[in-house]
Amino acid sequence: MRLTLLVNDERHELEIAHTARLADVLRDELGLVGTKIGCGEGACGACAVLVDGRAVNSCLLLAAAAEGHSVTTIEGISRDGLTPLQQAFIAEDALQCGYCTAGQVVAATALLAVNPSPTVEDVRAGMVGNLCRCGAYPGIERAILRLGQVAPA
Amino acid sequence: MSVLRSGYVRPTSLGEALQLLAQPGARPMGGGTDLAGLIDRGIGQVATIVDLQALALGGIRGEEGRVVIGATTTLSDLLDAQDMLAPYTALLEATAQAASPLLRNVGTVAGNLCQHTRCWYYRGPEWTCWLGGGDTCYAQVGDHRKHGLQAGDCISAHPSDLAPALIACAATVQLGSAWGDRDIDLADLYRRPTATERSLVDLEPGEIILSVTLPAPPDSSVYLRAGERQGFSFPLVGLAAARHGERVSMCAVGVANTPHVLDPVDPLAGLDGHPQSAWKRTVLATLVERSLATVAP
Ligand SMILES: Cc1cc2nc3c(=O)[nH]c(=O)nc-3n(C[C@H](O)[C@H](O)[C@H](O)COP(=O)(O)OP(=O)(O)OC[C@H]3O[C@@H](n4cnc5c(N)ncnc54)[C@H](O)[C@@H]3O)c2cc1C
Ligand code: SF4
Ligand code: FES
Ligand code: FES
Numbered sequence: 001m002r003l004t005l006l007v008n009d010e011r012h013e014l015e016i017a018h019t020a021r022l023a024d025v026l027r028d029e030l031g032l033v034g035t036k037i038g039c040g041e042g043a044c045g046a047c048a049v050l051v052d053g054r055a056v057n058s059c060l061l062l063a064a065a066a067e068g069h070s071v072t073t074i075e076g077i078s079r080d081g082l083t084p085l086q087q088a089f090i091a092e093d094a095l096q097c098g099y100c101t102a103g104q105v106v107a108a109t110a111l112l113a114v115n116p117s118p119t120v121e122d123v124r125a126g127m128v129g130n131l132c133r134c135g136a137y138p139g140i141e142r143a144i145l146r147l148g149q150v151a152p153a
Numbered sequence: 154m155s156v157l158r159s160g161y162v163r164p165t166s167l168g169e170a171l172q173l174l175a176q177p178g179a180r181p182m183g184g185g186t187d188l189a190g191l192i193d194r195g196i197g198q199v200a201t202i203v204d205l206q207a208l209a210l211g212g213i214r215g216e217e218g219r220v221v222i223g224a225t226t227t228l229s230d231l232l233d234a235q236d237m238l239a240p241y242t243a244l245l246e247a248t249a250q251a252a253s254p255l256l257r258n259v260g261t262v263a264g265n266l267c268q269h270t271r272c273w274y275y276r277g278p279e280w281t282c283w284l285g286g287g288d289t290c291y292a293q294v295g296d297h298r299k300h301g302l303q304a305g306d307c308i309s310a311h312p313s314d315l316a317p318a319l320i321a322c323a324a325t326v327q328l329g330s331a332w333g334d335r336d337i338d339l340a341d342l343y344r345r346p347t348a349t350e351r352s353l354v355d356l357e358p359g360e361i362i363l364s365v366t367l368p369a370p371p372d373s374s375v376y377l378r379a380g381e382r383q384g385f386s387f388p389l390v391g392l393a394a395a396r397h398g399e400r401v402s403m404c405a406v407g408v409a410n411t412p413h414v415l416d417p418v419d420p421l422a423g424l425d426g427h428p429q430s431a432w433k434r435t436v437l438a439t440l441v442e443r444s445l446a447t448v449a450p
Contacts, residue, residue: 018160019192041190042256054258060189064161128384129253
């Protein structure tokens with residue numbers, strides 16, 4: 001089927017299978033390989049992207065269902081260079097292999113957008129859909145909390 | 154009349170959607186978080202996906218002491234409506250524990266209620282088990298550690314956290330199809346699958362959920378669940394209890410292939426268990442005890 005996707009503020013006309021997933025379209029059609037596919041079934045969060053500002057699992061979302069919405073990938077988030085959150089990830093050693101990192105940053109970006117000064121509990125509940133096989137959780141938590149502390153009260 | 158052209162359609166009026174759904178092979182889609190997995194594994198016929206997102210079926214509104222939740226309301230929308238839903242504690246507690254924020258942003262209430270079992274044989278592309286239309290319940294002869302406690306052709310465990318909370322709060326569902334609308338108790342949406350009807354929901358072909366209605370809130374309610382982890386795991390056993398005056402309604406998931414309303418006098422009745430799943434009896438008994446203590450006046 002033919003569809004138009006708005007990704008990182010750019011319009012793309014595409015011809016895709018009607019069951020194609022947004023994650024595959026982003027990676028294979030648009031070359032946006034920052035979005036990773038871990039489990040392909042909603043369980044790990046490596047594929048997180050923003051749709052109208054909300055973090056979702058792009059491995060389950062039909063690309064067709066994303067038409068008419070605004071999709072933001074990790075490439076869009078860091079279009080103007082590393083964001084303060086990404087810098088905090090580096091400072092807090094919040095990654096090891098890095099496979100989950102794009103998804104973690106996307107989910108945390110969405111979390112901080114609605115809750116700029118989260119508590120530890122807010123971070124844990126908000127990030128529960130993002131797994132890290134390397135177990136970098138303490139660093140990820142610190143990075144997000146660090147952002148919260150510098151946010152204006 | 155609209156004609157199915159491609160494998161994906163997004164109708165913009167309910168009338169058009171119901172016409173499309175009346176055609177063979179059409180399947181409604183809310184967020185698609187469950188449907189995507191079913192498509193991947195070739196479960197059920199999905200010739201055409203009818204995406205309900207543009208039908209304005211979402212949203213929560215209070216009406217004369219009741220609360221009406223549109224079918225395509227997401228689980229995140231429920232959590233964002235804390236004020237209106239506060240009197241239905243069990244529902245908020247169940248929703249907050251269901252899946253992950255990423256999935257709740259997309260998963261809809263109707264999709265959650267109609268999600269298919271997570272039974273690994275049902276989901277495994279290499280098997281066609283009894284529920285999938287085959288002859289054998291592989292779980293009964295194989296691995297059923299996380300399965301239900303009831304006897305029967307299919308011993309799968311219902312996975313929805315929302316269903317028991319809504320049923321304990323006496324929710325009804327409004328159904329629509331090209332042939333007309335009807336209003337039933339949510340508990341009656343579910344039926345145990347039979348030899349001729351291998352599905353857990355009692356919907357006519359082409360019929361969809363339009364909304365879920367909560368009547369006046371219970372005096373108190375609670376949702377308790379046991380999972381493999383505290384966060385982001387399907388309920389192994391989930392139990393909602395709601396007290397309406399003297400009477401307590403309890404509904405459990407993880408123990409039978411549909412949400413199971415418990416007999417207040419003998420909550421474990423009919424839930425004898427299978428060799429590898431009988432441990433859930435102890436968990437259920439504990440959750441019953443704790444929930445009754447919580448909702449007591
Ligand atoms: C990794 C993972 C973990 C999860 N953990 C949990 C959990 O802990 N607790 C829990 O409760 N759930 C859990 N879920 C399930 C999740 O909540 C559901 O997938 C989601 O709520 C389904 O909503 P949806 O709108 O995406 O459904 P869809 O995928 O769109 O639809 C699901 C089914 O319902 C049908 N359907 C959709 N809308 C309607 C309608 N209006 N009328 C009739 N039929 C309809 C579809 O045809 C399909 O068969 C989990 C899912 C995943 C992938
Ligand atoms: S428990 Fe039900 S879904 Fe699982 S194998 Fe048996 S029949 Fe199939
Ligand atoms: S790849 Fe999407 S959740 Fe794992
Ligand atoms: S850094 Fe390796 S999976 Fe998270």
